[in-house]
Amino acid sequence: MPKVKFDILESTCVPLPYENVDTDQIIPARFLSATSRQGFGDNLFRDWRYAKTGEKNNEFILNNPDFSGKILVAGKNFGSGSSREHAVWAIFDYGFKAVVSSFFADIFMNNALNNGLLPIVISDDLLKKLTTLVQNNPNTKVKIDLEKQTFTILSTGDSVKFAINPYKKECLLKGLDDIDFLLSIKSLITGFENNKCLTK
Amino acid sequence: MKSKTLFDKIWDSHVVRSIEDGPDVLYIDRHYIHEVTSPQAFNGLKERGIPVFRPGKTIATADHNIPTKNQHLPILDELSRNQVERLSENCRKYGIELFGLNHPKNGIVHVIGPELGYTLPGMIIVCGDSHTSTHGAFGTIAFGIGTSEVEMVLAAQCVLQPKPKKMRITLDGELHKGVTSKDIIMYIISEISASGATGYFVEYCGSAIRSLSMEGRMTICNMSIEMGARGGLIAPDETTFDYLKKIQAIPGIDDLKSSINEWKKLRSDTDAVFDRDLKFDAGLIKPMITYGTNPGMGMAIDDSIPLSDENGNNASSSFLKSLDYMGFKPGMKLLGHPVDFVFLGSCTNGRIEDFRAFAQVIKGRKKAENITALIVPGSKKVEEQLAAEGLTELYKSAGFEVRQPGCSSCLAMNEDKIPRGKYAVSTSNRNFEGRQGPGSRTLLASPLTAAAAAITGRITDPRDFINENQKVKK
Numbered sequence A: 001m002p003k004v005k006f007d008i009l010e011s012t013c014v015p016l017p018y019e020n021v022d023t024d025q026i027i028p029a030r031f032l033s034a035t036s037r038q039g040f041g042d043n044l045f046r047d048w049r050y051a052k053t054g055e056k057n058n059e060f061i062l063n064n065p066d067f068s069g070k071i072l073v074a075g076k077n078f079g080s081g082s083s084r085e086h087a088v089w090a091i092f093d094y095g096f097k098a099v100v101s102s103f104f105a106d107i108f109m110n111n112a113l114n115n116g117l118l119p120i121v122i123s124d125d126l127l128k129k130l131t132t133l134v135q136n137n138p139n140t141k142v143k144i145d146l147e148k149q150t151f152t153i154l155s156t157g158d159s160v161k162f163a164i165n166p167y168k169k170e171c172l173l174k175g176l177d178d179i180d181f182l183l184s185i186k187s188l189i190t191g192f193e194n195n196k197c198l199t200k
Numbered sequence B: 001m002k003s004k005t006l007f008d009k010i011w012d013s014h015v016v017r018s019i020e021d022g023p024d025v026l027y028i029d030r031h032y033i034h035e036v037t038s039p040q041a042f043n044g045l046k047e048r049g050i051p052v053f054r055p056g057k058t059i060a061t062a063d064h065n066i067p068t069k070n071q072h073l074p075i076l077d078e079l080s081r082n083q084v085e086r087l088s089e090n091c092r093k094y095g096i097e098l099f100g101l102n103h104p105k106n107g108i109v110h111v112i113g114p115e116l117g118y119t120l121p122g123m124i125i126v127c128g129d130s131h132t133s134t135h136g137a138f139g140t141i142a143f144g145i146g147t148s149e150v151e152m153v154l155a156a157q158c159v160l161q162p163k164p165k166k167m168r169i170t171l172d173g174e175l176h177k178g179v180t181s182k183d184i185i186m187y188i189i190s191e192i193s194a195s196g197a198t199g200y201f202v203e204y205c206g207s208a209i210r211s212l213s214m215e216g217r218m219t220i221c222n223m224s225i226e227m228g229a230r231g232g233l234i235a236p237d238e239t240t241f242d243y244l245k246k247i248q249a250i251p252g253i254d255d256l257k258s259s260i261n262e263w264k265k266l267r268s269d270t271d272a273v274f275d276r277d278l279k280f281d282a283g284l285i286k287p288m289i290t291y292g293t294n295p296g297m298g299m300a301i302d303d304s305i306p307l308s309d310e311n312g313n314n315a316s317s318s319f320l321k322s323l324d325y326m327g328f329k330p331g332m333k334l335l336g337h338p339v340d341f342v343f344l345g346s347c348t349n350g351r352i353e354d355f356r357a358f359a360q361v362i363k364g365r366k367k368a369e370n371i372t373a374l375i376v377p378g379s380k381k382v383e384e385q386l387a388a389e390g391l392t393e394l395y396k397s398a399g400f401e402v403r404q405p406g407c408s409s410c411l412a413m414n415e416d417k418i419p420r421g422k423y424a425v426s427t428s429n430r431n432f433e434g435r436q437g438p439g440s441r442t443l444l445a446s447p448l449t450a451a452a453a454a455i456t457g458r459i460t461d462p463r464d465f466i467n468e469n470q471k472v473k474k
Helices: A086-094 A106-114 A124-138 A166-174 A179-182 A186-196 B008-010 B040-046 B076-094 B109-115 B129-139 B147-156 B183-192 B214-227 B238-245 B256-263 B317-326 B352-362 B380-388 B391-397 B447-456
Strands: A010-014 A072-076 A098-101 A118-121 A141-145 A150-153 A159-161 B016-020 B025-026 B030-034 B058-060 B097-098 B125-129 B142-146 B156-160 B165-172 B200-205 B231-233 B276-281 B288-290 B298-300 B342-344 B371-377 B425-426 B439-446
Touching: A010 A124, A072 A124, A086 A106, A086 B380, A098 A124, A106 A166, A106 B156, A118 B352, A124 A150, A141 B156, A179 A186, A179 B147, A179 B156, A186 B016, B008 B076, B008 B200, B030 B109, B040 B076, B040 B147, B058 B109, B076 B214, B109 B125, B109 B183, B109 B214, B125 B129, B125 B425, B129 B142, B129 B214, B129 B231, B147 B156, B156 B352, B165 B183, B183 B214, B183 B276, B183 B288, B183 B298, B200 B214, B214 B231, B214 B352, B238 B256, B298 B317, B342 B352, B342 B447, B352 B380, B352 B391, B380 B391, B425 B447
Parallel strands: A010 A072, A072 A098, A098 A118, B030 B058, B030 B125, B058 B097, B125 B142, B165 B200, B165 B276, B200 B231, B342 B371, B342 B425, B425 B439
Antiparallel strands: A010 A141, A141 A150, A150 A159, B016 B025, B025 B156, B288 B298, B288 B439
């Protein structure tokens, strides 16, 4: 797993206001045959980004030159379905560093945190407000401060605290990784095995 | 001592260490891997120069991208072939047991795990696949993980997990004829939505759950993830133990009788508290079908598509976008709507009982001309059993060809794709846009409903094909 650092991010946003966007939409299964983590960004939202003939679908938000930025503003229940980490790799590889929604699927949330893509949960009302602001003005900027756990819409001054597991926060701020941690407690794991392991 | 749920008991007994304000370090009893979500994890080990910590606790199969015809020939698609070869290489290199392509025990990971006796009560099982929840049917905590977590398990036999909340779903009452375990879980998901159990681990209880076979219970637990739950489990009972007794040799178990005595203790304390408690009446459930593009968008087969989404938003862009993709309109009835494909298989409904149920409907009848059928057993063992019970012949005489095992059209990583705009009644688990191929339109249903559609060529109520005297798989 990669070691990624995250502290402060200030960026414009890309709005994707659909509910229940599943990981099959984020990266369709037919693009999962690679054996490395790189290059998945090319096929992010593939079937929405391109028409069946292979040309760009100009109506899709990622093909609209007015919108860009490192923050994806998604709809409720983002990342549901398959556990494929490729979905997070695709979003990250495309250039996003944070995803904002009012609700994430559990496995997606874990996968995102394990890859330095920050999932931020805000209220339904604030999500609606932010989406409308961004849609009306693509230059709307947001500031995310992980240390302070604050999420701020710069033009309006709306600022909220977001939740994150303190362990994961520490990992992201310092660029640490779970495997280093697990390897460091190996004697504890072996001790557990000797005492109460079901399958020796 | 404080009362505990079954989930708490299993979870707590696997905590190696609790990180303050952080996740638990959980010990993993069994780790299942497949070709699609493991290569990057092995790359990670290689980059760190570390071995697999406990290779004996991981088993591997090739299932997601393999063809379901001519499996003895090289895989045509270069990327898929490479992935399957990489899995073999990695298993050889790290000493992991592989039930790969053409192995006599090959099959879908969630079909072979239980079949071969690797899935046992009281364990924690993980796999880089969200339908790992299937194994919960044995009184097991089983959940899907991402590739970074696959790497953690390979490196240290542990994952870091925040403990989910607990939900109990009780289903009492009698099931009507023609209503299967697939209909039960589709009904529950339609009631609480595709995100209704996010953040929870579910325990299924009640007389209607107890009456189900292990295959039926696996179908229920399998689709727990489709309502957002990390997993679902059912306390083991005589049905569980009878299933396990039929397995020739259970790996790691010498004295099954004493293990069963231990497993009998695996149940929630009577006064254990759940964060959420839901009750449903089995008598209200009819054969179900989905009409939209997430598994929460389901209804009784003789019902009409709702006029608005679950929040009452009729103009909700997500709701209309979904119906538009399916070529449906609010208020429409689906009975009689023409269908192009029927898919029987997957980790949800690819077991022997599913094939027996489908066979009951097609027996003595013929496949409709307009239907292309994909009939895909979940494992080599299921394939053999079909032949042994004369079902392969029965399918053939009704105009259906039984394929070789694999995940197949459920996620269409191989050639078994549903073409753009075509309708497929599928026994799989996801009706997402393009799930069965770009532009494909999936209608999830039980094996009975799929069989009825295969015979008439239209969406058909399976109860029309079942008379009172016939025994149907629950």
